Amino acid sequence: MQQLLNLCKKARSLRGYKLSQLANLHQVGRPVGNNTSKGWSGQLIEQVLGVKNNSLALPDFPDLGVELKTIPVSLDYKPYETTYVTTVPLLPQYMTSFEDSVLWLKLRCVLWVPLIAKTKSISVQERIIGEPFIWQPSNQEKEIIKQDFDEIMEFIVTGRIDNLSASVGQYLHVRPKALDSYKKTYTVDYESNKIITSPKGFYLRTVLTKQILKRSLEI
DSSP states (O other): OHHHHHHHHHHHTTTTOBHHHHHHHTTOOOOOSHHHHTTHHHHHHHHHHTOOOOOTTSOSBTTTTBEEEEEEEOTTOOBOSOEEEEEOOOSGGGOOOSTTSHHHHHHSSEEEEEEEOSSTTSOGGGOEEOOOEEEOOOHHHHHHHHHHHHHHHHHHHTTOGGGOOTTSOSSEEEEEOOSSTTOOEEEEOTTSOEEEEOOEEEEEOHHHHHHHHHHHHTO
């Protein structure tokens, strides 16, 4: 418990900093060009808060069971975009139940760090750190996320990945993950034959993150 309190205290000490100021303070290089700026803010916060785990299958703070997520928001804390959580398992040997999934492992407890910008187009470096907070899904939120997960995985297990669109899921949805559109991986078709597809990621819809922000920050 004390470790979690210390983490929250450290995160809250960052409130009000521009990301450029934080980068200068901790001697972290700034991104060059749009292709590298999207993940830079998350990597900066991870470095400042002491994230040492690089495993995709564990939360960022494995000893605490806490995942770290930055979220770009407007001045009134409305999320600008969906939030990436983890990769989607596309082969049978990596598929599990929801309770045993990497997705749920990462969503059981999240330290959210809002990044405030007047408009979505403002430079990442000019965004200001807002009020960090801890979130754990309510029973209702968990149940809806689980339903979305099961529905999405049903498409993949039955070889219908080509029919899996971003419209599937109430709180959760799937989008191509690779920045490089030429990157490919494998999944299976309806006859369990390996086929080539693009890597996919689980993303939280803004309808959920808006709800999380409103409830957690009482706005």
